[in-house]
Amino acid sequence: MGKNRHYFAGDHTAKGFYTLYDSNFQEVRRLVKLDGVLRSVKTKAMTRFAEEHNKQGYAVEWIHASSHNDWLDAVIVPELQLGVYDSQCADITAADTAVETVHTNQYVNRSSLKDKERTIHRYQQRISRALTAAQASFQTGLFVHDDLEDIYIRHLDFAKANQLAKDWQHYLHADVTATGQTPIIKHRFFGASTPNGVMDYIPNITEDVGKRYFIKGRAGTGKSTFLKKLAAASEELGYNVEMYHCGFDPESIDMIVVRDLDFCVFDSTDPHEYFPERKTDEVIDLYEKTVMPGTDEKYEKPIQKLTIKYKSYMKKGVTFLKKAKRNQDELDSIYRSAADDHAADYVFQTIRDKLK
Structure with a gap:
């Protein structure tokens, strides 16, 4: 197989x-x-x-x-x-x-669908409205999430964050020889908000990768920037990179996989939180290394409030995806009834x- x-x-x-x-x-x-x-x-x-x-x-x-x-x-x-x-x-x-x-x-058999055209159109409209509503809910959730990020950005030591990225770029590519080839960069999502809720394929994607690095941190602690810098170092040396975008904010990166160098690094925080299972797994804690100590405690109440609020919009978006799926199934049933x-x-x- x-x-x-x-x-x-x-x-x-x-x-x-x-x-x-x-x-x-x-x-x-x-x-x-x-x-x-x-x-x-x-x-x-x-x-x-x-x-x-x-x-x-x-x-x-x-x-x-x-x-x-x-x-x-x-x-x-x-x-x-x-x-x-x-x-x-x-x-x-x-x-x-x-x-x-x-x-x-x-x-x-298109002729058998003639008397169902209005019903088909109604389902198409419902699907479109539900998907648009889902995206709008996610967008509002992102605005709230931006406020959450701002708390940590204001207490982030950028010099330490930049140095940490440089250190890991060197560590992951020490003794690596440049290939002289033009690398192939592929962009994907390892997870998504679906009618069944938020889901991901991280275990499947990383099961044959020898070294896995789990990034821990908070919103706004530079996880995506950190990943982009590591990916750029591999790309500069000519190695193919799989770039996995965030299913919530697709302009952010949640994981990179460099199979020829046998490593992956990914954002292992909610809603795709995982913990080391193998001896070779390793945690990189950006909060611990780059954020002013005591930030969580100092802003505990606003952090909790914003987290609950943004997650509520995520859940609301999923309910609209469920609604869209119900109508997709009904529409598909009509088409299948007219199919061979x-x-x-x-x-x-x-x-x-x-x-x-």
């Missing part, structure tokens, strides 16, 4: 729906685009395609849909440079890539034929 790696490449965030799809398809040379309305059917076909290659011993990347826990946005077989994606999640452009299109609507019973089989076989 080949290795399965799971992640997101699009997410409903505080800054709208944020897409990172293109970055992950830059090495794909043959790509199948699945058009049409049958999202669950397309997911079944992609799942079969992924499982078939996995059984043949190939590693497979599963790109999940953040707005629906049961759906896929895409799958990639890196070793064969093959990919399949759902056009409803993104319009992927990749240089030097041959793109084939499968029109899944050919398996839908063997549509997923036909789509899967067409994908195989196009990627032989």
Whole structure:
């Protein structure tokens, strides 16, 4: 069995729906685009395609849909440079890539949907409104989170923070030889706010990484800046880097993975808090090393108040994602009722034929 790696490449965030799809398809040379309305059917076909290659011993990347826990946005077989994606999640452009299109609507009896057009339109509107409301809630939560960050930023020793980053850049790259190659940088999300709540794939992504560094700290203690500096050092030496963005504020970085150097460093704080499990795991506590002692105690009440407030908006956003999913399921049910019973089989076989 080949290795399965799971992640997101699009997410409903505080800054709208944020897409990172293109970055992950830059090495794909043959790509199948699945058009049409049958999202669950397309997911079944992609799942079969992924499982078939996995059984043949190939590693497979599963790109999940953040707005629906049961759906896929895409799958990639890196070793064969093959990919399949759902056009409803993104319009992927990749240089030097041959793109084939499968029109899944050919398996839908459109005439049987004529008397359901108003119902379909109503569900589409509900989905759009719910997703917009979710993003608005996350945005308000980010404004509150900014106030929380400000407390720690005002008590952060920037000189110590900069020196700590330099020390770790040197430590992680000591005795590392520059490759002379142009590195490949891929941007992803390891987690997302989904209809089932906030979830992540950190254990899956890091399970075969030898050295894991868990960053502890608070909002505003420079975790993202620290990670960006470490990534820049690896990139400068010519090593490929996986950059995992924050699913809440996508302009921040929550994890970097440098597989050729066998290490990863990630923000291990709520809502993706993990603790060392292996002998090789190590904690980097930015709060302890860079923030004025006693800050937590001095601002305990405002910190608690702001934390509760921002989390309430996160929960509110998730309730809107749940509402969107309920309507997506209803809409998908209508489309499937008008589709050929063997549509997923036909789509899967067409994908195989196009990627032989």
